[in-house]
Amino acid sequence: xxxxxxxxxxxxxxxxxxxxxxxxxxxxxxxxxxxxxxxxxxxxxxxxxxxxxxxxxxxxxxxxxxxxxxxxxxxxxxxxxxxxxxxx
Numbered sequence: 001x002x003x004x005x006x007x008x009x010x011x012x013x014x015x016x017x018x019x020x021x022x023x024x025x026x027x028x029x030x031x032x033x034x035x036x037x038x039x040x041x042x043x044x045x046x047x048x049x050x051x052x053x054x055x056x057x058x059x060x061x062x063x064x065x066x067x068x069x070x071x072x073x074x075x076x077x078x079x080x081x082x083x084x085x086x087x088x
Contacts (some may be wrong), residue, residue: 022062030055 030051037047055061 019062022065023058026055026058026061 007012033051033054034044034047037050041049
């Protein structure tokens, strides 16, 4: 939970660095899946094709991650809606 909060906060303040990390993470998983397919007997080309089909486009996945991660604007607007109601 703390790690998730840290990642969300970091995403709010450093979008481009996070994009690079998403690229690295996706490529890591795609490469592992390619290796798995090759061990199962597929050719290099077929293994790469299947892995790309399974994961979808990298840009598409990055968009999905961005959509699932609150932006700075949405975080501010949510905060502005909650703060006036929370009085001590």
